[in-house]
Amino acid sequence: MSESTVAPVAPASTATTPATGRPASSYGAAPHDPSKPPVKRQIVCFSFYKVMPEWRRLPAEEREAHKKAFAAVLAKWNKPGEFLSLTYSTTGTRGDVDMCVWSIGYGVDELNEMRSELMSTPLAGYLTTPHNFLAMTKRSQYQIDRPDESESEGRGAIRPGGQKYIFIYPFWKTRPWYLLSMEERKRLMDEHIRVGLAYPRVKLNTTYSFGLDDQEFVVAFETNFPEDFLDLVQQLRETEASLYTLKDFPIFSCVRLSPEEMLNRLG
Amino acid sequence: MSESTVAPVAPASTATTPATGRPASSYGAAPHDPSKPPVKRQIVCFSFYKVMPEWRRLPAEEREAHKKAFAAVLAKWNKPGEFLSLTYSTTGTRGDVDMCVWSIGYGVDELNEMRSELMSTPLAGYLTTPHNFLAMTKRSQYQIDRPDESESEGRGAIRPGGQKYIFIYPFWKTRPWYLLSMEERKRLMDEHIRVGLAYPRVKLNTTYSFGLDDQEFVVAFETNFPEDFLDLVQQLRETEASLYTLKDFPIFSCVRLSPEEMLNRLG
Amino acid sequence: MSESTVAPVAPASTATTPATGRPASSYGAAPHDPSKPPVKRQIVCFSFYKVMPEWRRLPAEEREAHKKAFAAVLAKWNKPGEFLSLTYSTTGTRGDVDMCVWSIGYGVDELNEMRSELMSTPLAGYLTTPHNFLAMTKRSQYQIDRPDESESEGRGAIRPGGQKYIFIYPFWKTRPWYLLSMEERKRLMDEHIRVGLAYPRVKLNTTYSFGLDDQEFVVAFETNFPEDFLDLVQQLRETEASLYTLKDFPIFSCVRLSPEEMLNRLG
């Protein structure tokens, strides 16, 4: 498991040196230090959409036009360095949702405006949003510049969407966790991390939702090997830290596709 | 965190001198003293609306007319000193609701009548209300006079809506909390308050729902800095008082907009 | 708090002498004594209705006709001494329901028939019933005779609907409560009652649902002063008996209106 969560206490090179540079805890409540200089933090949103069955009764050409308009908004808001959206299909992996739009930007109002434009397309006349997770990074974590830009620009940042699958879920720790001493939490997370290191083909992204949404964290695991992720999660059940998990579902298995492909999987 | 909750035991100047004048507990059950003279208490209601997808299939001009009629009712009920409504968009931040109308007045029947008028507009033919929180202040807490009126009129009261974002959630404490001694509760809240004071850009409003609605409290945090609020909530997890939280969701991240802008974000 | 719950062990004059004649516990499981002569017990039902948004798209005259037909059934079933219905609006106080019909009669089949007639009106083509609470009194508790009849007819009974607001919720006690000794339960309820007596403007009605519906009790508090009820409920949290509450929601704040007014508040 390659860990790229960046808590304020982690050095900038965390993502490239996971074994030494990673934070003590991937889900821990790092002690807040308001005296630190502000960092440019990102707003992250995972929106899960479901098409109403009625949409599938429309003529094929009308559905095509709906898809085009929806994809056009996604394309318009693809602003290197400012706003990025990744698209996934959940057809067949979940019964309650059909697709996921994962957006990364720098402002809640900007996200509000972008989602409002998606909701102004004709497809939105047949869409519901059964799940929507709002979160922030602890600092700019994802590299959302153009792919052809210098690697050095994104040092320490993740380029999201590079794997075939993503597994997303909201996460809550129990309240007693937060009253453990920092040493005890570190001990528990060290065991947790040792398990993760055995699965280098799984990449973890952690974002924070305290006060912004129902959950405490949103975690997203990218991999080309679902079986690795299954085995990792099963093995993590045997760590002591697992006792401090309050809730870790719903879990969304998502297939990375272009906006057009994602929309075509709607039917 | 600037605390402006006004419990009966707090002096009138609470809002302007948070460090010394604030009540012992922001969520505590202040011992009731029915011998005290009655104060003019406010009725507070947070209504969260969702438009049905079908609405988005209507012709643009019809949707415009719907928005106008809805905004007209909001304008009609904007009665300085008597009834005030604030409007927020939740498009993109929540999947289950699209907008929030926060109303403050002096009577449940008045609120009932006002909401009935909103429900008589044509937009209401396409609206559901997935969440609605009814509450009261412990005394007149919000300043709802005209902005141009004397500051002295509103001494000790909050002028709501002055920040870009509001974070709203219902709140329940565990029953054992209420059986702690007042000294113990004060000790726990003092720690809670110390954390809050480190975030002066976050303004807390607490209202009371005991017996009026499912929750015990509705809390609303206004700020221009979502990251401050996230860090504050995360840090509060490490206080001992946090163990006495029974439930503190759903959490609504809301963008402050004029009624017209809010309605335009519907799509 | 004026207590008028009438358990089998209470004397007939309970309602008029609350301090001395009230039963030991308002929510307690009074030991059943099947050897006692049967009393005429009442069937009580609180039906909460929601109109579908589609109804609000109908022409005004059609909606008027719907309201008239619904009110006509309510009027037809207003049978002094046999069947009574009270009507309330919840527009603005709840998001999930719009109005409440509280009916009191003497038979489940009679209630079934009456509700069937309501469901045969055209308004029912646009109604759902998100909440419905069925209960019984322990004996004839409510006075449902004509208002002009002799007071002596209704001795010990409550004339419901005399206050501006009613607060209704289903209620469950924890199972350990029922295994406490009667003395211990009495001690706990005595404290509970002392708190209630400080709020004489709040009138409590308790009905029993064991085996008839999901909840154990349905409690309904009538008052003209919502703030009194809020303060009462908040203060009751500090009683020891409060620890034995399993669930006490959803809570419905309802505005007492005539059938016609209630229906007009639908929009």
Add this chain to the structure above:
Amino acid sequence: MSESTVAPVAPASTATTPATGRPASSYGAAPHDPSKPPVKRQIVCFSFYKVMPEWRRLPAEEREAHKKAFAAVLAKWNKPGEFLSLTYSTTGTRGDVDMCVWSIGYGVDELNEMRSELMSTPLAGYLTTPHNFLAMTKRSQYQIDRPDESESEGRGAIRPGGQKYIFIYPFWKTRPWYLLSMEERKRLMDEHIRVGLAYPRVKLNTTYSFGLDDQEFVVAFETNFPEDFLDLVQQLRETEASLYTLKDFPIFSCVRLSPEEMLNRLG
């Protein structure tokens, strides 16, 4: 309470001699003995239907035709000795369902086919099934022969539907219950049974759902006296066995009616 649950250890005459022949526990997990000869066990299904409000907008003659076709399927499947259905109205007693079809037969596939025929009637174009409980008897428990047949045919079996009301709910015991010794369970159930014997006008039917449906048991109480059932359930709260109840709702109060009457109560 007349007990007619028939567990494998009970003699055939249980139903007629409740005090002596009843099994040790009405809800207990009787130790399975696979060496015993197979008995003819019955499949039992309680289907609760709700009509969509749209149905009530149809012309009266169309609704009449719908009712007729639905009743015809019920009549066709009334096969003495093979398959029996009983019909109940829940209009007014529940908000989520309108009617109940209780079927008793000998095969899951037969039930599947019968319900499929009900779903092929035009009324099914407006029906949902919010609750459906599948269960089995431990042996042939209900007498479903023609009423005019010899009593001796049905020895030890119950003729269901003979009372005006039925109260139905799914039931789960806590896991610790199942690890109590058989002696301890017997002691707890003896107390439970003593309470039940005080209510001879209430008849209990217990069926088993382990592995077939979400609940462990479905219990159905038939009586002409709802107040007896209410008092019985309230009094059972004070038994020690009550502490081992995990969940015992939703509870359905149902009025016994002919298929035609039940359908007429839909509106």
Add this chain to the structure above:
Amino acid sequence: MSESTVAPVAPASTATTPATGRPASSYGAAPHDPSKPPVKRQIVCFSFYKVMPEWRRLPAEEREAHKKAFAAVLAKWNKPGEFLSLTYSTTGTRGDVDMCVWSIGYGVDELNEMRSELMSTPLAGYLTTPHNFLAMTKRSQYQIDRPDESESEGRGAIRPGGQKYIFIYPFWKTRPWYLLSMEERKRLMDEHIRVGLAYPRVKLNTTYSFGLDDQEFVVAFETNFPEDFLDLVQQLRETEASLYTLKDFPIFSCVRLSPEEMLNRLG
């Protein structure tokens, strides 16, 4: 109970020698060994569909065409050795779903594509998916070759669908289970297994969902004798391992039918 779960530690001949070759625990978290050579693991998906009542209002010929198109996709994706689907009716056994498609293949993207084709048929304009369970085997567990192929091809694999009924449910163990020593877990599972062996007519299939879906496991029991399965589950309640079950529902009783028969049972 014939156990055919194949965990990585089990020899290939597990299915044919359950008593000696079976893994220590059917639901246990077998310690992961990432050094082992990769095995060809299967993706398993149980999709439960519900037709909207509106579908039943369509002309019979239109519904026939819908069924044909749906069945054609199922037939097209019946690819021996690559992808297999089994079909079941739940009409009458569940209120929330009408049918189940159980698919077994080798890739999440393949499943996504197949389900997308099902959702492109006209029936999908009237379908919802209230439940959908995604899982994997620990290695190729099911034999999905042509029935006429050599038995030796499928050594150690299960040929699914050979029984009249299947009982499916998601399953979660409590977190403390995973911290028991392997010896203790083995002791508890040995008791569990002894009970299962008394029911040889029930065949258990276990699949793993850790991280892929909300549940930890999906278990599916195939049998021609529902009463055996009921008795087995009831008896398992008395094992100590049962205390470590966190959740084991919803439970789906399904009738094995050809695609055409399953679709005909929709009405």
